Amino acid sequence: MLKIILHAQNPIMPFCETARELRIQNSPLWLHQRNLLAPYVTRELELKPGEPLLPVKEPTIVYRDNLFFDEFYIQAFIEAAKKKNRPVRAAFSTNDAAFREHALPLSTSFTPAGSLYLADLWYYPNGPTASVEPLVIDMQAREIGYYHVPTYMGDQSGDLVFQVPLRAMLAIDSWVHVFVADMVFGQFARGARFEKRANEELSFKLNILGRAIYEGRQVLESSVAVKVGKNCVIDPSAVIKGPAIIGDNVTINAGAVIDNSYIGNNVNISQDVQVMLSVVGDGAFLPFRAALFMTTLMENSMLAQNTCLQMCVIGRNTFIGAGSTWTDYNLIPAPIRARDGNGRLSLSNRPVLGGCVGHNCRIGSGMIVYPARTIESDVVLAASDKRRVIDRDISFQDSDHHNLKLAHLHQTPYHKNVKDKAESW
Numbered sequence: 001m002l003k004i005i006l007h008a009q010n011p012i013m014p015f016c017e018t019a020r021e022l023r024i025q026n027s028p029l030w031l032h033q034r035n036l037l038a039p040y041v042t043r044e045l046e047l048k049p050g051e052p053l054l055p056v057k058e059p060t061i062v063y064r065d066n067l068f069f070d071e072f073y074i075q076a077f078i079e080a081a082k083k084k085n086r087p088v089r090a091a092f093s094t095n096d097a098a099f100r101e102h103a104l105p106l107s108t109s110f111t112p113a114g115s116l117y118l119a120d121l122w123y124y125p126n127g128p129t130a131s132v133e134p135l136v137i138d139m140q141a142r143e144i145g146y147y148h149v150p151t152y153m154g155d156q157s158g159d160l161v162f163q164v165p166l167r168a169m170l171a172i173d174s175w176v177h178v179f180v181a182d183m184v185f186g187q188f189a190r191g192a193r194f195e196k197r198a199n200e201e202l203s204f205k206l207n208i209l210g211r212a213i214y215e216g217r218q219v220l221e222s223s224v225a226v227k228v229g230k231n232c233v234i235d236p237s238a239v240i241k242g243p244a245i246i247g248d249n250v251t252i253n254a255g256a257v258i259d260n261s262y263i264g265n266n267v268n269i270s271q272d273v274q275v276m277l278s279v280v281g282d283g284a285f286l287p288f289r290a291a292l293f294m295t296t297l298m299e300n301s302m303l304a305q306n307t308c309l310q311m312c313v314i315g316r317n318t319f320i321g322a323g324s325t326w327t328d329y330n331l332i333p334a335p336i337r338a339r340d341g342n343g344r345l346s347l348s349n350r351p352v353l354g355g356c357v358g359h360n361c362r363i364g365s366g367m368i369v370y371p372a373r374t375i376e377s378d379v380v381l382a383a384s385d386k387r388r389v390i391d392r393d394i395s396f397q398d399s400d401h402h403n404l405k406l407a408h409l410h411q412t413p414y415h416k417n418v419k420d421k422a423e424s425w
Contacts, residue, residue, distance in 0.1 A: 001059045003037055003044040004128075006120065008066035008109070012175060013339060014358035014376040014393075015315055016414040019066035019172035023298050023316070024181045026247075026264045026281050029068060029172065036071050037061070040078055056127040064120035064171075066109065068181040070189070072167035076137050081123035084135070090121035090169070091134035097163040098141035102170065102180045105349035108341030109171035119171065139165035142192050146277075146294070147352060160351055164188040166196065173341030175356040175374065176348055178313045182279045182296045191260055194225070194243045229265065247282070261292075264299065281316065295354065304365065311354035315377060318357055321365035328354040328371050338372040339393075348372060355390075359414055362401075377414035380404075 012019050020030040027035075034044075041061065047053060061078070069077075081088045092099040093116055104110065110117040116134050123135075145159035168185035170177055198205050212222040218241075219225065225242025228234070232246060235254040240246070244258055247265035252258065255272040264282035269275065271288040278292040281299035286292070290303040295312045303309065304322035311328045314320070329352050330336060338348040355369045358377030365383050369375075369390040379394055380401035381387060387400075401410045 001041045001061060002056060003041040004053065004060060004062040005033075005044065005046045006062065006064040007046070007049060008064050009049060010108075010173075010341065012172060012178070013343060014175065014356055014374040016358060016377045022172065022178060023281055023296075024068050024172070024178065025186050026262055026279055026299075030065055033063070033065065033067070033069075036069065036074050040074075053128060058127060060122075060124045060127055062122040062124070062128065064109070066172045067119065067121060067169065068172055068177075068185070069121075069169040070167060070185070072193075073137060073139065073165075073169045076167055077121070077135065077169075078123065080135055080137060082125070085125050087124045087129050087132040088122065088135035089132045090119040091116045091136045092119065092139075093117075093136055096136075096139055096141065097143070098139040098165040098168070098185075099170075101163045101349060102184050103177075106174040106176050106338060106340040106346055107171055108173050119169065121169075137167070137169075139167055139169070141165050144188055144192060146188075149351075162188055164192045166193055174339055175313050176338050176350070176353070176372075178296060179294075179311065179353075179356075182313075183277060183294045183311075186279065187260055187262065187277045187294075190243050253288075298359075309354065311350075311352060313354075313356045315357055315359035315361065317359055318361040318363070320357070320361075320363045321367070321383065323365050324363060324367040324369070326354045326369045328352050330371060336372050339374065360411070362410070378410075378412040380410055 008019055011017055015022060022029055024032055077090060094100045110119055118134060122132060141163040143161050144164045145161045147160035149160060162184045165185060168189055170180060172178060208219055208224045211224045212219045215222055220241045226240050226244045228246045229248035231248055232250045234252045237254045238252045238256045240258040244261055246263045249266045250263055252269045253271045256269050257274050259276040261275045262279045264280055266283045267280055268285045270286060273286045274291040277294045279296045281297055283300040284297050285302040287305045289306050291308045293310045295309040297314045298316040300316055301314055301318040303320050306322055307320055307324045309326045312326045336348050336350055336353050337345040340346040353372050355373045357375045360378050361375055362380045364381055366388060367390060373390050373393055375394045376396045378396055379399040382400045396415050401407045
């Protein structure tokens with residue numbers, strides 16, 4: 001099968017780069033797509049914007065490179081498309097709860113077509129043609145709770161829930177979609193599939209129980225639920241609960257708690273660190289008492305001690321100072337708005353949501369960041385009497401390094417063509 005890749009040109013803010021370069025589940029999106037499609041394709045072609053497609057006469061799959069899909073969705077899509085043996089385009093109905101609640105809000109990539117929304121994913125049995133029909137693949141959403149809201153914190157009490165798909169697909173148009181792909185369609189979905197298999201497959205359930213008894217551990221701490229890579233050093237007092245993935249050359253120190261998380265390679269996790277339902281990228285460093293809850297920390301980033309991130313996305317090569325807190329809930333229960341694919345503030349459809357920091361940022365100690373606020377790549381924020389609370393989006397022009405005599409020492413790879421305000425000393 002031929003694979004044709006269409007490029008999404010819009011940069012995802014505040015990262016200042018296109019979606020294909022962002023890491024989802026600790027892998028660049030373009031590589032994630034390539035790995036999942038490898039069993040189906042024999043050659044590939046990337047089309048630049050405006051480049052014409054030469055006629056082909058062979059089975060072809062076409063997609064835009066800002067799409068995140070898992071192996072279960074793409075398998076179901078290709079099997080259904082081959083069975084139809086007609087040109088088809090991926091489509092979703094608003095009756096699909098996972099699509100309606102998580103993929104559609106803030107998105108600009110889906111095309112309305114009557115009661116359906118069309119995605120930029122096509123299959124052609126004999127090469128691309130102008131005529132296609134929609135192919136709806138149900139994402140098989142399951143409602144899973146993650147928060148209990150007391151009556152004094154909202155106009156409605158009860159559990160806040162995610163619509164978790166067993167097979168997932170969405171377009172990355174906003175930083176919130178990175179959060180959705182990693183947390184809802186990633187960590188929660190992995191747990192939902194694990195639970196479903198344990199409930200439905202007797203042999204799998206017996207294997208888990210047998211392994212837990214043999215290893216003298218609880219079920220979710222056994223090697224069936226926790227996959228550990230090579231050359232890892234894990235303190236015996238650390239608690240790791242699955243389903244979890246621990247990469248190679250990882251150090252986990254005393255008192256750390258890892259719960260249903262993805263830890264990349266060469267990660268150092270210090271004493272009493274809490275990592276729950278999160279994705280930690282390669283080379284990251286978490287000093288003592290740092291805490292992540294439903295948060296993405298991309299590669300080579302670092303949190304200083306006593307910093308707490310909740311429902312956040314943090315870019316690569318970023319440092320966040322000690323004692324900083326990213327809040328995730330409005331004290332007055334007003335709807336939380338976030339930037340959509342066009343950069344406009346729109347309803348996020350999330351009653352609880354943290355913030356986002358771009359790549360190569362340096363954030364000082366003791367910051368408090370309001371829900372859904374963003375900090376653009378290459379920004380430096382120094383702690384001061386004037387700046388402790390971040391209540392608005394911070395752009396590169398707002399960076400404190402512009403006003404420092406040593407501004408030239410701060411490298412700004414994502415703003416190479418922007419001249420610093422400060423004169424060279």
